[in-house]
Amino acid sequence: NAGVTQTPKFRVLKTGQSMTLLCAQDMNHEYMYWYRQDPGMGLRLIHYSVGEGTTAKGEVPDGYNVSRLKKQNFLLGLESAAPSQTSVYFCASSSRQDKNTEAFFGQGTRLTVV
Amino acid sequence: QQPVQSPQAVILREGEDAVINCSSSKALYSVHWYRQKHGEAPVFLMILLKGGEQKGHEKISASFNEKKQQSSLYLTASQLSYSGTYFCGTPLSGAGSYQLTFGKGTKLSVIP
Numbered sequence: 001n002a003g004v005t006q007t008p009k010f011r012v013l014k015t016g017q018s019m020t021l022l023c024a025q026d027m028n029h030e031y032m033y034w035y036r037q038d039p040g041m042g043l044r045l046i047h048y049s050v051g052e053g054t055t056a057k058g059e060v061p062d063g064y065n066v067s068r069l070k071k072q073n074f075l076l077g078l079e080s081a082a083p084s085q086t087s088v089y090f091c092a093s094s095s096r097q098d099k100n101t102e103a104f105f106g107q108g109t110r111l112t113v114v
Numbered sequence: 115q116q117p118v119q120s121p122q123a124v125i126l127r128e129g130e131d132a133v134i135n136c137s138s139s140k141a142l143y144s145v146h147w148y149r150q151k152h153g154e155a156p157v158f159l160m161i162l163l164k165g166g167e168q169k170g171h172e173k174i175s176a177s178f179n180e181k182k183q184q185s186s187l188y189l190t191a192s193q194l195s196y197s198g199t200y201f202c203g204t205p206l207s208g209a210g211s212y213q214l215t216f217g218k219g220t221k222l223s224v225i226p
Contacts, residue, residue: 031212042116042201042218043156050212059116059206059215090155094212102146102158103214 002026006091006106013081013113021076021109023091030096032074033058033103034066036087043090049074050096081113115139117204119217126192126224134187134220136202145178145185146203146214156201159187189222197224 007022023032034046045058049068063085065077074093078085088110094103117138124132136145144163148156162178162185175188189196199221203214 033213035216040218043203043216044116045206045213045215048213058213096212102161105155105157107155 004091004093004104004106006089006109008109009107010110011112013078013111015081015083015113017081018077018079019081019111020078021089021091021111023074023076023093023106024072025074025091025093025104026072027093027095027104028071029093029104030071031094031103032068033092033094034064034074034076035090035092036060037090037108038087046076046089081111083113085111086113087111116215117145117202117217119200119202119220121220122218123221124223126189126196126222128194128224128226129191132189132192132222134189134200134202134222135184136186136204136217137182137184138204140183140204142178142180142183142185142204144205145176147174147176147185147187148201148203148216149198150201150219151198159200192222192224194224194226197222 004025033048035043044060047066052071055066067075088108091106092103120135147159150156178185199219201216203216206213206215
């Protein structure tokens with residue numbers, strides 16, 4: 001059981017380049033989330049989705065776009081990367097059947113923008 | 115708004131106890147606790163719900179004071195495996211909210 005899988009695990013971008021981070025889950029979860037983690041800042045929600053075809057903004061959405069074309073996948077895009085987007089990105093998913101249930105996190109993507 | 119955690123860091127010897135606090139400026143309907151080991155993903159520990167229901171870890175206990183908008187995580191007889199950063203999360207948009215906002219974390223180091 002793979003759980004939540006993030007691709008890639010590491011990436012270095014030049015300022016202004018674009019890229020897409022892929023998150024895939026095999027637990028048939030309705031809810032999916034993208035967080036970023038910076039030293040001393042904890043986990044901050046970027047965008048989230050409550051189901052296929054839906055997305056919504058979280059706490060720090062600027063500079064990012066997302067898409068949920070398939071239930072199992074949640075993509076995070078950076079159109080024009082900036083050094084401030086250097087971070088570790090975590091995807092997570094959870095079930096709609098019980099709102100008060102655990103979220104499962106992927107292993108993270110370490111992104112460096114130079 | 116992110117919940118506030120305290121302390122920011124704590125160092126324990128094996129067998130000692132620790133308390134990690136989480137407070138919010140907004141009304142709390144639930145508090146979620148996660149632990150993250152260095153270089154790994156956060157892992158679920160427990161959820162505390164309004165009304166006293168608790169789901170999660172067998173060896174870690176927690177309290178939830180709705181009136182004070184606070185939760186505390188109690189780590190007793192600490193083991194080396196308890197080392198990591200602990201995060202509390204609270205619903206971002208109120209009672210029906212499933213997306214969480216997390217505190218900045220408490221780094222716990224357990225030494226022999």
